[in-house]
Amino acid sequence: MPRAIRGVLIECDPSIKSIIVAIDNESDHAYVVEELDDQTLVVKENMLTSLKMKLDDKLKDTQIQPDESDLD
Amino acid sequence: MSVSTSASFEYLERLPGVTFRRLYQQPSTALAIFRRMLPHLAKTFVMALLYMTRPLPLTDLDSWVQPNSKRERDQALSLLSRLHIVTITAPSRDDPQTVTLTSNFGSSLRLALTGGGEHQSFGVPSHNALANMDAAFLDDYARDQWEGILHYVVSSVAENRGHGGDGPTASVKHLLEVGKLVTKGKFTGGGITQAGFSFLLQEVNAQVWTMLLLWIENAEQMGLDSVEVLSFLFMLGSLELGRAYSTSTLSESQRQMLTYLVDFGLVYVPSTGTTQFYPTRLATTLTSDATALRSVSAGFDAALTAASGAKGFIIIETNYRLYAYTSSPLQIAVLALFTRLGTRYPNMVSGRITRDSVARAISHGITSDQIISYLGTHAHPQLVKVASASGNPVLPPTVVDQIRLWQIENERMKATPGFLFRDFDNLKEYEACVRYADEIGVLTWKSDAKRMFFVTRHEQLRDYIKSRKGK
Known part of the structure; x- marks a missing residue:
């Protein structure tokens, strides 16, 4: 008998996916419902906003923002 | 356009079947749904079924559609049954599947198209009108009211608060807050929200629908009957700009509703006579179909920018x-x-x-x-x-x-809410379900190797799986 599971399908780059999986591992698997392949996974619907915030936090450390203040 | 249509769609699809049966008692509602909500193929089906006295076997309907357009056919039929316009009999071994228009929708649409009956659902023009209103005056009025609302949404974020005009009435302000278009919370800087931003950038017709849907959801809490409210809105869409209509045929809750519509600028009520109201362009374009809407909304945009x-x-x-x-x-x-x-x-x-x-x-x-x-x-x-x-x-x-x-x-990731289907017993069942999901247009992702797939909605698919089990 097939089962239906409610969730949010996330499609992203493999690099982002691995970060999401890392976040999930850190927080006792509170986010991911099912890993589908290296670019898609299903997460819990009510955790999406929190996941986005954590992802942004992680990415802030890895990216360099170009300085735009002198362009005007 | 598409924004407003999909928003009102989603709201309508959530309504129970009983509500639909009551809604479709009004010819104006049937006509509005028909011309505004349906894609062309669905319209063709409805027109063909309209004067058919007996249920049509589904196989006969298939012969109208080219085999390579099966997908469009399925999407049209699924939409029609979601909106309770057609009933399709459940598949069984003895009888072939048949399709019929639901009786209320059929008779109302026939009335709407050919006239007749004492339904008064297209509004009753008021005869002792002072004079029919000037379209330009009504446009001005509607623009002032609507810009007042937009100003309020914008200026809740702008630094110079409270410029220009009195702003909308307290009830509108309350509605904007309930709908989370603006917030009052001072600690977050107050003001506009995500929803509010995208609201601002929508075109006018979509904005009107957003506000109305907010209002309807709110109205249910105030004890107003959503059927009466909706059928009143659909009636407004069929009225003529610049004509006076009588309030005497409206029900109590519809009359209550009129005061809110005045706040939105959808109708104008002259201060002298309270038994008449004038729909503005915002109201009369509510349910126009796509092509008509473009020209009308262009007309409205012109009016908006004239000042x-x-x-x-x-x-x-x-x-x-x-x-x-x-x-x-x-x-x-x-x-x-x-x-x-x-x-x-x-x-x-x-x-x-x-x-x-x-x-x-x-x-x-x-x-x-x-x-x-x-x-x-x-x-x-x-x-x-x-x-x-x-x-x-x-x-x-x-x-x-x-x-x-x-x-x-x-945008690091693309998120689609929905349902993951898994644990299929065999490949055949999986393939049939995937094909069905694809045909009704809900499939977003699948993996043949894992026998899993992801869909945006599951109701029809669930029925389909059940019906397969029954076989």
């Missing part, structure tokens, strides 16, 4: 500098949502689209396409002229591409 000068006022250069020839606080506030404004002159503001300003807009829920289409529709005539002379696109391609790139940069 603030020329339609196009934005010049954008390849170096991301932006000059906007406007003094309207509303337009400037909208621009400030995604531009870093530098200088303001009496008739012009100048600024610059930067990575930060776009990122800020996107974090508020505005999409790059919304920004680009806003810039495109409000491009200065000079920009349009130069572009058409040299055969280039109106907006500099570098800027357009860069805005899109900035968005992608911030």
